[in-house]
Amino acid sequence: MSVNETFSPTIVAFCCNWCSYAGADLSGTNRLQYPANVKIIRIPCSCRLNPMFILRAFQRGADGVILCGCHPGDCHYTTGNYYARRRMTLLFSMLDFLGIEEERTRVEWVSAAEGAKFAATMNEFVATITKLGPNRRLEDLRCRKE
Amino acid sequence: MQKRMIAKATELLNNGTVDRVLGWKTGEFFYDLTPAVFDSVSALEAKFVFNSFSGANLSKYLIAESRKPGKIAVFLKPCDSYSFTQLLKEHRILRENVYVIGVQCDGMCDIDKVRNIIGEGLLSVRKDGNHLIAETFDATKTIAKSDVLLERCAVCKSKKIVTYDELIGEQGDVCESDRFDEVARLEAMTPEERFEFWRNELSRCIRCNACRNVCPACSCEKCVFDNDNSGVKNKAAADSFEENMFHIIRAFHVASRCTDCGECSRVCPQHIPLHLLNRKFIKDINELYGPYMAGADLNTKPALMDYTKDDCEPSIVYERNGGAQ
Numbered sequence: 001m002s003v004n005e006t007f008s009p010t011i012v013a014f015c016c017n018w019c020s021y022a023g024a025d026l027s028g029t030n031r032l033q034y035p036a037n038v039k040i041i042r043i044p045c046s047c048r049l050n051p052m053f054i055l056r057a058f059q060r061g062a063d064g065v066i067l068c069g070c071h072p073g074d075c076h077y078t079t080g081n082y083y084a085r086r087r088m089t090l091l092f093s094m095l096d097f098l099g100i101e102e103e104r105t106r107v108e109w110v111s112a113a114e115g116a117k118f119a120a121t122m123n124e125f126v127a128t129i130t131k132l133g134p135n136r137r138l139e140d141l142r143c144r145k146e
Numbered sequence: 147m148q149k150r151m152i153a154k155a156t157e158l159l160n161n162g163t164v165d166r167v168l169g170w171k172t173g174e175f176f177y178d179l180t181p182a183v184f185d186s187v188s189a190l191e192a193k194f195v196f197n198s199f200s201g202a203n204l205s206k207y208l209i210a211e212s213r214k215p216g217k218i219a220v221f222l223k224p225c226d227s228y229s230f231t232q233l234l235k236e237h238r239i240l241r242e243n244v245y246v247i248g249v250q251c252d253g254m255c256d257i258d259k260v261r262n263i264i265g266e267g268l269l270s271v272r273k274d275g276n277h278l279i280a281e282t283f284d285a286t287k288t289i290a291k292s293d294v295l296l297e298r299c300a301v302c303k304s305k306k307i308v309t310y311d312e313l314i315g316e317q318g319d320v321c322e323s324d325r326f327d328e329v330a331r332l333e334a335m336t337p338e339e340r341f342e343f344w345r346n347e348l349s350r351c352i353r354c355n356a357c358r359n360v361c362p363a364c365s366c367e368k369c370v371f372d373n374d375n376s377g378v379k380n381k382a383a384a385d386s387f388e389e390n391m392f393h394i395i396r397a398f399h400v401a402s403r404c405t406d407c408g409e410c411s412r413v414c415p416q417h418i419p420l421h422l423l424n425r426k427f428i429k430d431i432n433e434l435y436g437p438y439m440a441g442a443d444l445n446t447k448p449a450l451m452d453y454t455k456d457d458c459e460p461s462i463v464y465e466r467n468g469g470a471q
Contacts, residue, residue, distance in 0.1 A: 052395055059391070072455065072457075083450070085459065087450060089434065089457075090430055093463045094427065095394070097332065098344045098390065102467060105460075107461070137341055
């Protein structure tokens, strides 16, 4: 399958309500550009992210999934992101074990003051996924739109 | 061994220590031993069986059985005792209603491996020391037991019976095991090869749910896969995604609680090496968060229910593979 030159990936970004969602907001008020491919879903805390959500995003056509949360130690609920960190490490390792491209999933810690980091991360992530091409190994053909 | 076990169970039933005994009986075929509850000495003598095919892990049945009135005796092999201890830790079994008889085990056999060696027409198999004597309709053949062990027994992790009230046979020790070799072999492959390997294995899945139903760690009363809206409830997978989804989530739900008892692979009618998924998690946990054995004691916290401030970042997955980013 050849990667179409006009391929425009769909990226799902799960952002924690307290840090990263506010960080995304800040990058918007600062007029920083990041691609419109990124669809942000707000979650109460990074540890709210059930591993099934990530698989579900891939099923419904996402080409990359990124989780943004408060920096470790800064969690609004004190310890949520520590648990999320362990879970995501193991999940990503398992996806890699099953042969799913490892660059498709990522965790990035973005605080409410890091609007610039948020925009830079998203620019870089979209570029990586565009280079990687569409998600074919973990897609559900029944959900394909075209 | 079987005689000693029946004698012990008879004694416990007669002196009123227990009201029921959980053991194994012959199912449809002689190699098809199935868990059974015996409530009388006569039933025990007529049906109780313990031989090289008593692979079934009885610990999960205690979740329901320990909540029934009266006390139940159960026979646990070393690996079953790990599952039992893990369930105790999760407060799933009422310990006071269970009388545990630990039985030492020298490995359980895989009937498919016996058939591969013997061929057609198998009538019975009995154990004689380190050998199995298999009778077919026209011959009697002797095979080495080590050639037909279940995969999990060939790489046995422990002969230690963790929790027991009484022992039949010797207490054993944790074994040196090379059970992670196969996982390491897969890890050394390229992602493309791994993807092909798992596509080949997982595409055989018929979604019978046997792996979930037999797993002692999978003991939720309401399972996420029974949800009509889960999108993965179909009996036959309609898309490769469903198999991936089901097996990733099944393994993830037992990660850090799985004792590697190997029941998932034993019961799989399609011979999918499901234990490799669980072992991958165990191997990762051991490497990233320090050695941890689920069910080895009642105090330590499972890796996913614990954290430290300087845990590795999820990007370690890329770094380990040579740093794609």
